[in-house]
Amino acid sequence: MDLLKWVKVMDQKMTSVRVEPNLCTHLISPKSTCHSCVEYCPTKSISFTKKQIEIDAHCLECGICSTACPTNALLFNRPPLAQVLSEIVHQCEQNEQVYLHCEKMPVSDKNVVTASVPCLGMIPREAWLSMLNKCQNLTIYHADAGCSSCEVKTGERVWRKELQAGETMAGSSIKITSTITHSAKQKPFDKDRRAFLSSFFNEIKATNRLALKETLGSTEVVSYQEKRQEDKVTKLKRELGEVSNQIYEKMTNESALPYMNKRVHLLAQLQGNDTFQKQEDIRLPLIKPNCDFCGACTILCPTDALKMETESNQHSITLYPAKCVDCSLCEDICFTNSIQLQHVQNRTLLKQEQKLLSQS
Ligand code: SF4
Ligand code: SF4
Structure with missing residues (x-):
């Protein structure tokens, strides 16, 4: 990680709310219907410029915006x-x-x-x-x-x-x-002094590990314009140069974590819990046959949950369920109303990928 990136990330860590405009659906498209953070902020401290989310000095540091934001464009840091x-x-x-x-x-x-x-x-x-x-x-x-x-x-x-x-x-x-x-x-x-000190240092260690994980992940958020200019994978490979495939895989996987602060907790609870896996608490996108494969949803999706593939002039759209955070942007921006979020069994989140539609 270069020094400037590190300074930028540490600066974000010092603030109570980490702001990542590239994840905000409201900034990605004017057709987004999301304004959850504005609706729930108790002091109406949140506003938008063309490229940034602004938080004014009246912010009470309650963390409610982070709970409300589906994509973690606002992430409460104090404490994480x-x-x-x-x-x-x-x-x-x-x-x-x-x-x-x-x-x-x-x-x-x-x-x-x-x-x-x-x-x-x-x-x-x-x-x-x-x-x-x-x-x-x-x-x-x-x-x-x-x-x-x-x-x-x-x-x-x-x-x-x-x-x-x-x-x-x-x-x-x-x-x-x-x-x-x-x-x-x-x-x-921990009234006993020794127990108190050991738990205190253990907590510091645990906190540092968490902060480092978030720090490493938080450098990989790119705007959809950048995604269009240069494929993220190619860019990472170029930046990493000689670094082995194993480390590269690890970084790309962990780069999804800051998007998925809440999803990570949900995924953890799904493991091995058959009853919970059968429930239908989550929504995932479904694409209807009238989709014209314009690709807008795959470009704008803030978490890269949708991917379009083209082979021999045949198009297909694939969903990576664990990455979808139910932000509704794909539904909001589709000009042909071909995409709809639907309740599905929670176990669908555990699937690696799911073909949504192929051109017949
Ligand atoms: S809740 Fe999140 S995605 Fe929605 S407008 Fe606010 S910052 Fe953007
Ligand atoms: S697939 Fe749709 S609902 Fe899911 S994260 Fe992407 S834009 Fe949001």
Whole structure:
């Protein structure tokens, strides 16, 4: 990675929200109907120029835009979702009872184990799903007055909606309480100094690993104009020069990760869970026979989930299910209304690829 790229990425890491305009459907096409971030931002701090997403100084750093954005064009960094999730799961493994709360609604009882986030609205349904599957001893602490007096006006609407969606997927629920109760076997987290220090350094190591993974991946996001000029694979091969195929494969695979912050959590929950695989919680595009193979969807798709292949004047469009983030851009931009997102079994996400349509 060259120094300028590294500086750019580290600069993005220093801000609370990483902005990647090449992933924003609204900037890719004026036909995009997505304005989720603007709709849910509590301070209306998000606006668009021709090429950039601007966040003004009124931003409360709640992370709601990151939950709302289907493509992770806005990615909350403070703290990153993966770090939040791993810390909550770790706490739940170590303790009998853990209370999750937002920083604006602190738990005053120091004898219980807690995990906090800037706003519960920063947790998308996929992360709730992970917690529902891994943390049976987690309870949400929500004081009687609730979120009504909070400056993050859209917070409660977002977290309840995302929690409910996660609960529907999991078929179970997380308890919400306004009263803290003590468990007889409550084990205070890391009171012993040695245990505290070792857990502290382990968390730093884990956080660095996550940050590095995100950092390496986040350099590969190219605009659709660039994609048209130079095939991404050819460009990477040229840049990497003599580097072995093995490393090259690893990098290209990991480059998909920042697009798929939420999908990664969903894919992890799908592994080995037959009941969840049979449910129809996801949508994927389906192409109708009236498609004229103009290729617009394959060029504009922000995550490269659609690919057009042409062989001996025969066209075909292939979907890479795991990369599709249900952003609706393909549906919004298709001039012949030939593409439609449809509910399919969750297990479809695990397929390597799926031929959508071939020219007859
Ligand atoms: S794609 Fe993300 S950043 Fe762009 S308008 Fe939609 S929610 Fe906002
Ligand atoms: S295939 Fe369509 S819905 Fe899926 S990520 Fe691409 S543009 Fe969005």
